[in-house]
Amino acid sequence: MNTLPQTVVRPEFEASDLDAANHGDVARRLTAYERLSNMDSVRKFSILILFIAAWEIYTRASGVSHFLLPKFSDTAVALFQAIWSEQLLIMVWNSITILVTGYAIGLAIAAVLTTAAITTRFGSDLLSTLTAMLNPLPAIALLPLALLWFGLGSESIVFTLLHSVIWPVALNAHTGFMSVSETQRMVGRNYGLRGMTYVVKLLIPAAFPSILMGLKIGWAFAWRTLIAAELVFGGSISDTAETQSGGLGWFVFSNQMDMQIPHVFAGLFTVILVGIFVENVIFTNIEIKTVRRWGMQTS
């Protein structure tokens, strides 16, 4: 019988020290330090500063060869030098022109493919077969073929960029269009929308979150492909051009070949800055003005 649970009678007691239930000061004003450290940007900025300081101190104190890891100050100087006297901005502009060309043509082709896919079953099958096959193929692997077909020049890079943009954009846009709810479609038809107006006024806004996702992935792949292509073959491409061209990737590569390591870091900084600008300024603004304003996506 002792397996049955026993009732436990706790002894009566009186709390003698009620002060323990004291709340403390609830409405205490935060100190200046606490308020400062509660600001997100201040904390993140100080982490960045700390990181840079650690870098500078480490390189100075350990006396590591500046061929392996240059001082931060040297890198900053190299960055300014490159901008003022070594046409770094022109190189950035070269890269961006190629990128925008490839991206725009890629978007146009993706739009045609997606239109074919949503209007006919054959188009839909064609698109899904092509994306299943070509999406896992890294665009950079096509560069040797592109060089063979289009020769050394920006055409080859644009060709590889096309390949890196088309498939993710078409894939995402297609899934976006397919998952527009039947209710919304019927509302559109009730308003008498048909053909192009139906697509522009109803399907595109309804599928915009996933189209935007495709655009972002396409951008990320294209940016990576461009830098890789320039790193590798940018040299041969710039050799054939009359003007001093070559892009950002070529800047990194040629400085590495010349053992100008501070300039390599300066090039990497520029790559990061361009990336941050596109992701956090351009895409975030598009997001704020469309999907967040329409209440399709929070935060």
Place this chain on the structure above:
Amino acid sequence: MDTLPQLVIRPEFENTDIKDAHTGNIAVELSIVEKIWNINGIRKAVILLGLVITWQIYTVALDVEPLMFPSFLFSLERLLVDLFTGDLIFKIWFSVKVLLIGYSAGMAIAAVLVLWATASRLGSDFIATATAMFNPLPAIAMLPLAMLWFGLGTASLVFVLIHSVLWAVALNTHSGFKNVTETLKMIGENYGLRGVPFVCKVLVPAAFPSILSGMKVGWAFAWRTLIGAELVFGASSGSGGLGWYIFESSQNIETEGVFAGLFMVILIGIVVENVVFRNVELRTVNRWGMQR
């Protein structure tokens, strides 16, 4: 007063020809052709076959220079020959091995970082700053530096791969953890979970869709980076990988070898995305009903 709408009274009429409302034959048997054509796999296979046949006919009929654009069968033959008699299989194994090492090391570092980020605000700030800075930096751009630091060889490939996996996975996992609803977290705390068991038993399953998408993005970046890196510097480590095979063939102007390499790249990509990740998805998020 003529601006007021007038009431329109339509004339009465009687429909004499009721036969127009006849329904027709709704339950007609589909013909065999239609039934076969309705199977998704068959339609896609036909399209694939059509593409391949177009390629073959185009190259053979127009007599295209095989150095520029070899025919399909020629490329396929080269692939099979190199697979069974050459050392292509070792090159593939080399690439996959490097990829696996880099991927798992990247995942491990990401796990440590995210654990730190869930435990403290400093860690969370650190991860936010670091991902904002390093995620837009293409990993391949680190390759010149990596070669300087680690020399020519597998170590620099692995370093670059870690860089390409780490930030994508850390970013997605961290934001996934932050979006776990307060209710689920409180339930976990109610069960007395704390520290690492809390993360493993509550946070990870709840944030799994976003972790998985981070892993997929990380895989896509890593695969692209690896092929790119090998295309350039792969031979340095002795045997070289799949990317090096492509580059070597293109240098020797054996374009059919380039196509054979591309076939293998596509094949591996399809296996990883549609077999490995698909199965992980089926067994986790689909089974748990978090994603259709």
